[in-house]
Amino acid sequence: MGLDPGLRRLALGTLLAAYAGPVPPDWAVDLLADGLAGHTLFGTNVHDPAQLAASTAALRAGRPDVILAIDEEGGDVTRLAHATGSPYPGNAALGAVDDPDLTRAVYAAIGAELAAVGITLDLAPTVDVNTADENPVIGTRSFGADPKRVAVHSAAAVAGLQSVGVAACAKHFPGHGATVADSHHELPTVDVPPAVLRERDLPPFAAVIDAGVRAVMTAHIRVPALTADGPATFSRAVLHDLLRVEYGFTGTVITDALEMKGAALAAGGVGPAAVRALAAGADLLCIGAQVDADLVELVAAEIVGALGDGRLARARVEEAAGRTAALAGWSGPADAPPPAADDLGYAAALRAVHVEGDLPGPAPALVVQVHATSTVAEGRVPWGLGPHLAAGVEQARAVAGETDPAALRRLAGQRPVVLVGRHLHRLPGARELVEALAATHPVTVVEMGWPGDWRPTGARAFVATYGASHANGHAAARVLGLTD
Known part of the structure; x- marks a missing residue:
């Protein structure tokens, strides 16, 4: 029935x-x-x-x-x-x-x-x-x-x-x-x-x-x-x-x-x-x-x-x-919305970037992105500086708790390192990786998650983007001088 x-x-x-x-x-x-x-x-x-x-x-x-x-x-x-x-x-x-x-x-x-x-x-x-x-x-x-x-x-x-x-x-x-x-x-x-x-x-x-x-x-x-x-x-x-x-x-x-x-x-x-x-x-x-x-x-x-x-x-x-x-x-107001400026989101993301410390100069840098999982709410959405980097800027990937800091030092050579992560303060092994690398190498940390209170010992600069959207990545790369 x-x-x-x-x-x-x-x-x-x-x-x-x-x-x-x-x-x-x-x-x-x-x-x-x-x-x-x-x-x-x-x-x-x-x-x-x-x-x-x-x-x-x-x-x-x-x-x-x-x-x-x-x-x-x-x-x-x-x-x-x-x-x-x-x-x-x-x-x-x-x-x-x-x-x-x-x-x-x-x-x-x-x-x-x-x-x-x-x-x-x-x-x-x-x-x-x-x-x-x-x-x-x-x-x-x-x-x-x-x-x-x-x-x-x-x-x-x-x-x-x-x-x-x-x-x-x-x-x-x-x-x-x-x-x-x-x-x-x-x-x-x-x-x-x-x-x-x-x-x-x-x-x-x-x-x-x-x-x-x-x-x-x-x-x-x-x-x-x-x-x-x-x-x-x-x-x-x-x-x-x-x-x-x-x-x-x-x-x-x-x-x-x-x-x-x-x-x-x-x-x-x-x-x-x-x-x-x-x-x-x-x-x-x-x-x-x-x-x-x-x-x-x-x-x-x-x-x-x-x-x-x-x-x-x-x-x-x-x-x-x-x-x-x-x-x-419910249909909302009858007025037609004004057209949005094409660069509204990117301009807003640029205003949000917060820099602590001294950024590296114009010399080429090695960009290292630390692997991070995503939540169910976020889903697997691309993030990082990769799409925004100028031609010739090298990017490597690292896994906290697995990647050897010495291997990253050898790869970087004389270049400064820009280490990019999400929620590094609560990612197992990330603090140790960052601080071991920063102990012997000039490191700038780009935090694209919630920044928290932790700041890595020895890092030359700490950059908070307050998010990992495409706009945030573009803004960070621009602040760091890594874009064309």
């Missing part, structure tokens, strides 16, 4: 699915006609602007008011430019420049690119306050470690996106910046009283709510004082009492991907996670990236089953579907 058609449509109206490849499969379009709220697009869905625009048009044929979402933060998290790296710096670089007008302009430019290819919802900005240098998942995605600065830039980013008709989604409520674990792989804990959250983590959310942000994304983090043993995504105390009542948010609450371990493991699967999130007060459920028709139907069936056995009240699901429909129907 099949699901009640009305209840199935109601359940589908709370779901954000996904599909693989550059062409939407038939099921992805058909489910939209059946009431599915929309899809999240990932790098695997993006080849070029013309192809992406064709994909969104095909999806919109399934239903005109479909929500088409993407994680386009600029900086280290990009889907539009996943093959090359973003032409815009990310939040950490914008926070380092500390020019809210620039932040607004960069996000308006990103939004204009999204609108041109048919995207309606940007799952950005990240408004977490990155107070933990060891944070493995936020880092350069944050505007900084100061709540006031993050609040100002978060509001500017929302204003920029929404000024061009793309809805913004501030994330990750109630704040992922103090964690030292990645919620893609486990359930992080932030064991502080609510008063600390209000002072440290929540000011940016208050600022974006005042700025009219259309959506807020939940965090799969545990805050024992509020969430007991589960994540915030499943906590009515967080999603209703704190976000809705205390902070007055009236827009759409979107979950982080329910396939993430921080949610799925806590609930016993994506279907039960969807029910718990709805019960807590979430409106639009992001299933994740690994989605097919069977999984969507399974989640919808779990929601319908919960309506039948009392785990969910129909009024709660109707409320969620209504808020999701309101987000889908």
Whole structure:
């Protein structure tokens, strides 16, 4: 016996699915006609602007008011430019420049690119306050470690996106910046009283709510004082009492991907996670990236089953579907966006570069890039100085903990070394490699991740780019005199 058609449509109206490849499969379009709220697009869905625009048009044929979402933060998290790296710096670089007008302009430019290819919802900005240098998942995605600065830039980013008709989604409520674990792989804990959250983590959310942000994304983090043993995504105390009542948010609450371990493991699967999130007060459920028709139907069936056995009240699901429909129907201002300057992102990244110490002179240098893995959020996006180096500048690669510093010294000869890395302070073996090389050789360190407090002993200079986007790499190479 099949699901009640009305209840199935109601359940589908709370779901954000996904599909693989550059062409939407038939099921992805058909489910939209059946009431599915929309899809999240990932790098695997993006080849070029013309192809992406064709994909969104095909999806919109399934239903005109479909929500088409993407994680386009600029900086280290990009889907539009996943093959090359973003032409815009990310939040950490914008926070380092500390020019809210620039932040607004960069996000308006990103939004204009999204609108041109048919995207309606940007799952950005990240408004977490990155107070933990060891944070493995936020880092350069944050505007900084100061709540006031993050609040100002978060509001500017929302204003920029929404000024061009793309809805913004501030994330990750109630704040992922103090964690030292990645919620893609486990359930992080932030064991502080609510008063600390209000002072440290929540000011940016208050600022974006005042700025009219259309959506807020939940965090799969545990805050024992509020969430007991589960994540915030499943906590009515967080999603209703704190976000809705205390902070007055009236827009759409979107979950982080329910396939993430921080949610799925806590609930016993994506279907039960969807029910718990709805019960807590979430409106639009992001299933994740690994989605097919069977999984969507399974989640919808779990929601319908919960309506039948009392785990969910129909009024709660109707409320969620209504808020999701309101987000889908939002079109933003009528004014056409001004054209963005071609070099906006690169100029912004150049302003963010911070140099400590004495840079090497014009003599040729050996550029050494230290291997670094990427997070699930970032994906495998190219980074470094390589694409920007002048002809004749030699580049080598090193693996922290494996590469012999003596071998790099022999390769460099009389040349200074420019050592490029990401999050060197928390990469096993990286500190030892840098400092062993710097003990006998002139070394400039270029940190393209979150810089932290560590500075390598013996290095002649330390250069922080506050991100590893294409724009950041270009800016660093220019500052170091390594470009043509």
